[in-house]
Amino acid sequence: MVLFNRSRVAVLLAVVLVLGGLTAGASVQEDPVRLPIPGVPTQAAQVSTRPNQRAVAAHLKPASFVYEDTGSAGIQLTFDDGPSPLWTPKVLQVLAKYHVHAIFCMVGFRVREHPELVRAVADAGHTLCNHTVEHDPSIGTWSVPDIRADLVENNELITAASGGVKPVYFRSPHGDFTPRIVEVAREVGLASLGWKVTATDWADPPPPAWDIAANIHHHVRPGSIILFHDAGSPGTHAQTVAALKLVLDDFQRRHLKTAYL
Numbered sequence: 126m127v128l129f130n131r132s133r134v135a136v137l138l139a140v141v142l143v144l145g146g147l148t149a150g151a152s153v154q155e156d157p158v159r160l161p162i163p164g165v166p167t168q169a170a171q172v173s174t175r176p177n178q179r180a181v182a183a184h185l186k187p188a189s190f191v192y193e194d195t196g197s198a199g200i201q202l203t204f205d206d207g208p209s210p211l212w213t214p215k216v217l218q219v220l221a222k223y224h225v226h227a228i229f230c231m232v233g234f235r236v237r238e239h240p241e242l243v244r245a246v247a248d249a250g251h252t253l254c255n256h257t258v259e260h261d262p263s264i265g266t267w268s269v270p271d272i273r274a275d276l277v278e279n280n281e282l283i284t285a286a287s288g289g290v291k292p293v294y295f296r297s298p299h300g301d302f303t304p305r306i307v308e309v310a311r312e313v314g315l316a317s318l319g320w321k322v323t324a325t326d327w328a329d330p331p332p333p334a335w336d337i338a339a340n341i342h343h344h345v346r347p348g349s350i351i352l353f354h355d356a357g358s359p360g361t362h363a364q365t366v367a368a369l370k371l372v373l374d375d376f377q378r379r380h381l382k383t384a385y386l
């Protein structure tokens with residue numbers, strides 16, 4: 126029986142190693158580094174069927190200030206204003222293909238409309254971020270109880286939709302962080318997340334994909350947090366999806382790592 130158990134362990138180990146090799150086939154390196162294996166099919170290999178249970182990255186604690194860098198060499202992609210049935214699935218496809226994890230900053234009124242997309246984002250291992258219920262940029266000036274009620278409500282909407290995965294970051298609409306809202310976010314366990322580089326893809330119409338990618342190419346540095354949008358423009362986010370591919374190809378060529386906050 127001991128021998129049987131050992132051989133079973135060996136088989137299990139082999140399966141784990143093979144699966145590990147497949148999932149390590151990242152086209153863009155993440156931090157911690159995953160070794161790229163050229164030619165390994167990437168689609169779906171990364172996608173988890175279990176809910177993401179990530180907490181705020183160990184070196185980023187909920188604090189009374191706004192994080193604008195990852196604190197490591199890795200670059201963090203973030204997507205605001207979703208989820209959108211038109212664009213979020215397309216963004217998820219690209220991220221899965223390149224084996225990159227992003228942070229999705231979601232607004233409550235869209236979470237209510239499309240809870241299944243929140244679940245898809247969490248199941249793919251991405252990190253959830255609270256972007257308020259109604260995306261009112263004046264929220265930072267509201268009373269503390271009103272701010273707290275909004276952040277708690279959106280936390281609950283996102284957590285219910287995701288199947289139990291809580292948001293761990295907070296992003297104020299338009300990046301209008303006031304000391305008051307940052308403090309309330311900290312109280313409810315959310316680290317405030319800013320950015321250093323923007324895809325300028327919220328405009329109507331948004332810039333062409335090449336312009337979005339070129340802007341990021343020129344401004345991105347190790348540790349940058351980049352702002353994209355998978356919803357919110359009155360126009361289209363087709364350029365966001367196209368630019369995302371260009372940006373990740375660019376990272377690959379320049380050996381830039383992505384973070385997983």
Ligand SMILES: [Zn+2]
Binds near residue numbers: 256
């Ligand atoms: Zn927004």
